[in-house]
Amino acid sequence: MILPRYRIAESTIQGAGKGLFVDEFVAAGAIVTAPDEIDRTYRWADIQASPDLYSAARWFEDRYTMSPDWPDECYVNHSFQPTGLWHLGFIFAAKDLPQGTEITVDYRHLLAPGQVEAFADAQTGEKITGLSWQESLRVSTHALAALLG
Template sequence: MILPCYRIADSAIPGAGKGLFVDEFVAAGRIVTAPDQIDRTHRWAEVTASPELSADLHAAARWFEDRYTVSPEWPDECYVNHSFEPTGLWHLGFIFAAKDLPQGTEITVDYRHLLAPGQEESFHDAATGEKITGLSWQESFAQSTRALALLLD
């Protein structure tokens, strides 16, 4: 579920296609998206072993520890693009505004938090050209927890 008013439009990120943009000011630390209608999570081994689940690997996202959702029918949240300098902070399935976001800001997150440890995205970061490789659960959780604590302090 996307909480602020938003729109889907062409992304400013080269090669990204569409993006999700806020249509109102969003203060730093405010929740931008929250989990909605997630009825099942899977262990990574289940995802990769199942032909049905692995066919939708592009729609897999880590929520916590070794638990992933595979949701190819995601609504507009699927338009949140990757950035190593994101406007949103992914933390346990929520996206928080990483800073004050003026109206018209594109919402991005660091995909390394959504990927399995060591999993490489099929594209590179548009700004740096670097590979996007999944972080370990511990590293992801520690980074996002520290960042969220600073936002809410």
């Protein structure tokens, strides 16, 4: 579920295709996306064995949600300097986001530990490699606590 008004348009990130943009101001720390219609999670081994499941995002430990389609939340692109903070399936505004801001997150939180994304970071050219669950939780919890004061 995407909470602020938004639109899907060409991404500002070279090679990224389309992106998700907020159509209203979003204050730092506000929730941009929240879990919606999550009725099942899958272990990473199950995902690797099932080619018909389309997109995956890690939520906790070795548990992922899968989607056979492409919901609008899938238009959130990667950045090592993201406008959104991924934490346990929520995306929080990482700073005040003016209307028209593209929502990005650090994909290392969504990937399996050690999994390398098929593309590199557009700005730095660095590989995007999934963090361990513990590191992802430590980093995102610390960042959220700092953001919320």
